[in-house]
Amino acid sequence: MTKGFSRRAFMGGAAGLALGGALPGWARAPDTSLRPVARADDFxxxxxxxxxxxxxxxxxxxxxxxxxxxxxxxxxxxxxxxxxxxxxxxxxxxxxxxxxxxxxxxAHHFVTRVIATGPVTDGVVQGDLVLAGGGDPTLDTDALADLAKAVSAAGVTGVTGGLKVWGGALPSLPGIDASQPDHVGYNPSVSGLNLNYNRVHFEWRRAGTDYAVTMQARSSAHRPDVLMARMALIDRSLPVYTYEDAGGRDNWTVARGALGDGGARWLPVKKPETYAGEVFRTMLAANGVRVSTAKTADALPAGDVLASHDSQxxxxxxxxxxxxxxxxxxxxxxxxxxxxxxxxxxxxxxxxxxxxxxxxxxxxxxxxxxxxxxxxxxxxxxxxxxxxxxxxxxxxxxxxxxxxxxxxxxxxxxxxxxxxxxxxxxxxxxxxxxxxxxxxxxxxxxxxxxxxxxxxxxxxxxxxxxxxxxxxxxxxxxxxxxxxxxxxxxxxxxxxxxxxxxx
Incomplete structure (x- = not known):
């Protein structure tokens, strides 16, 4: 490929050739080079x-x-x-x-719903209250707080049945890539009911000779403690973290020697429906709605929608x-x-x-x-x-x-x-x-x-x-x-x- 000549330089040379027969200077060697001067772009x-x-x-x-x-x-x-x-x-x-x-x-929206499986009589749902996920990956604790407030505003104070959670809109998977370390927050579980990107906020601060530890479902306006994800401090240097599936809980340990004076990080949640259910129960209680510990529903229960949350x-x-x-x-x-x-x-x-x-x-x-x-x-x-x-x-x-x-x-x-x-x-x-x-x-x-x-x-x-x-x-x-x-x-x-x- 020929390089070094722009279109302008080429056109200028062609014009010179067209006029060359009329110029006496072409009869002898030129005093200076006739090569077009390269522009900065060419260089x-x-x-x-x-x-x-x-x-x-x-x-x-x-x-x-x-x-x-x-x-x-x-x-x-x-x-x-x-x-x-x-x-x-x-x-x-x-x-x-x-x-x-x-x-x-x-324009698609992911919709999270709260369903009552029976009528509401004197403030009590005659059946179950169901938190039904719609696959929203951006659902957070603030959104659950809004749903709980809407349930309360609908006049609900309790249920005859229980609190159910359903995440079957998408498959329930314990993680994205099994080859990743257990503790990395970028490898969370996946479900049709996700919360806080399926991560729990672990924070530690030195308290005398030991540490004060919290595990929370943090969002912009709320930071409720969670019990389904637990952390134990162990006297060791390595490994820094270990994980154990304890049935209904995520059990973590951390090496005490790696903690320093304090810090925080997000850990992945392996049981997203359980996580969302616990946080929703906490938000309901804060709004005067009494329900028992959430249980996972295998199929989506039928009923009336009491409240819903649309994603962006x-x-x-x-x-x-x-x-x-x-x-x-x-x-x-x-x-x-x-x-x-x-x-x-x-x-x-x-x-x-x-x-x-x-x-x-x-x-x-x-x-x-x-x-x-x-x-x-x-x-x-x-x-x-x-x-x-x-x-x-x-x-x-x-x-x-x-x-x-x-x-x-x-x-x-x-x-x-x-x-x-x-x-x-x-x-x-x-x-x-x-x-x-x-x-x-x-x-x-x-x-x-x-x-x-x-x-x-x-x-x-x-x-x-x-x-x-x-x-x-x-x-x-x-x-x-x-x-x-x-x-x-x-x-x-x-x-x-x-x-x-x-x-």
Whole structure:
């Protein structure tokens, strides 16, 4: 490919040739060079480092794959191993967002209901009170408090039966990825009845020679204590946390020597229906409604709706999911889309992801996807950079996915943010230990829009990690930092090379 001549330089040279016969200076050697003077833009294009040099500088063991194309016509501009299948990590959430938008619709709401299975007589429900989940991944303690207040406002003070909870709108799963450490908050349970992203807030503060410990269902306005998740302090150094399934409870222990003076963290809840039931009972009691300990209902009981809570529209939920990369949200909306598409509650995340893979083939025209969940947390998912780029282009053209993606700041060689950079990037990041991805759209100053996908993974190194090492493995942070620097270098390269020359 010829490089170094802009369209303007070429046109200027052509005009000179047209007039050359009339100029006496052409009869002898010119005093100065007739080569067009290169503009700064031409120089910047010539000095851009090759992609291979950027990859070599990143020193990432494993595989690197990328593809970039012009959005308007789909012309592929540059690739490197574009057909290697790698784990997408949380980049998969962009596909899940498209799946949910297409199947459920942007205005879809998840509805949580309180049902009375019998009439209300003198303030007493003649039957059970049922908290029925609708798959809302964003339900929190504040929402349960509002539902309890509405039940009280309906004149209810008690029940002849009991409090039931139902989460059967989606499958009930103890976690997203079984290979993750037990205590990481980004691997919560999944259910049709979720609360506080299925996490419990563990806080400890030094009190004399010991610690004061709380386990709470915290939200913006409420922080009720919970009993279904319990913490015991043990005199040991390692492991820091252990988990035991104690029937109706989540039993945790923590190494006393790891606590320091105080701190807090979110721990995953393994029994979301039990968790929501206990918190709802607490909120009911605060509003003068007396009920017994909640029990799980295997099927949705029939009855009259006393109160309901609507989530925000799906489009807002997806925007927040893509910004904060919440795994529970991705799994819940993906599962809900599969239920709507098939009419059946899937038995597993893998079964639901298989439906999404099929949707991508039929709706987006992209084959070869092999995702095993909707969040990207499972490292057995596979997709190539070319396929991911093709999916994003189709989602941009048909479903308007781009505004839901978050702004990615452009950074310099030292990875400092460049304020007011003329190049704008909207994309989804993805990070696992020794896995890094970035895919989305680049807006160039001249109006050109690019679509791209970048994946890097050292799968053998990741596979060698024990379950305990997956929280913070040696070398993991450095590897992922170098991967992000590579992504920025490629974006800078493409933003220079593929901006159109001015006329």
């Amino acid at each position: 910047r294009k010539r000095v851009q480092p090759p992609a291979e040099a950027l990859i070599e500088r990143a020193a990432l063991d494993g595989d690197v794959s990328f593809a970039v194309a012009r959005l308007q016509d789909g012309e592929v501009l540059e690739t490197h191993s574009p057909d290697v299948d790698l784990p997408p990590a949380s980049v998969a959430k962009a596909l899940t967002a498209g799946y949910a938008l297409d199947v459920l619709g942007p 529209p799906l489009r807002i939920i997806l925007r927040d999911m893509l910004k904060w990369s919440t795994n529970l949200t991705a799994e819940a909306v993906g599962l809900a889309a599969t239920v709507k598409r098939t009419g059946v509650v899937p038995a597993s995340l893998a079964a639901s992801a298989a439906e999404m893979n099929d949707w991508a083939r039929s709706r987006l025209g992209v084959s070869g996807l092999a995702l095993v969940d909707h969040s990207g947390l499972g490292d057995q998912s596979r997709i190539s950079a070319r396929e991911m780029m093709g999916c994003l282009r189709a989602l941009r053209m048909t479903l308007g996915i781009k505004p839901l993606l978050k702004d990615i700041p452009v950074r310099d060689d030292s990875y400092a943010v460049v304020e007011d950079h003329p190049v704008k990037v909207r994309a989804k990041t993805g990070t696992l230990n020794f896995v890094s991805g970035l895919a989305g759209f680049i807006d160039l100053p001249d109006g050109t829009e690019l679509v791209f996908a970048i994946f890097a993974a050292d799968i053998p190194r990741r596979d060698a990690l024990t379950k305990a090492q997956r929280d913070r493995p040696d070398g993991g942070r450095s590897w992922n930092s170098r991967a992000k620097i590579l992504q920025q270098g490629l974006i800078e390269r493409w933003s220079v090379l593929y901006e159109s020359d001015p006329v």
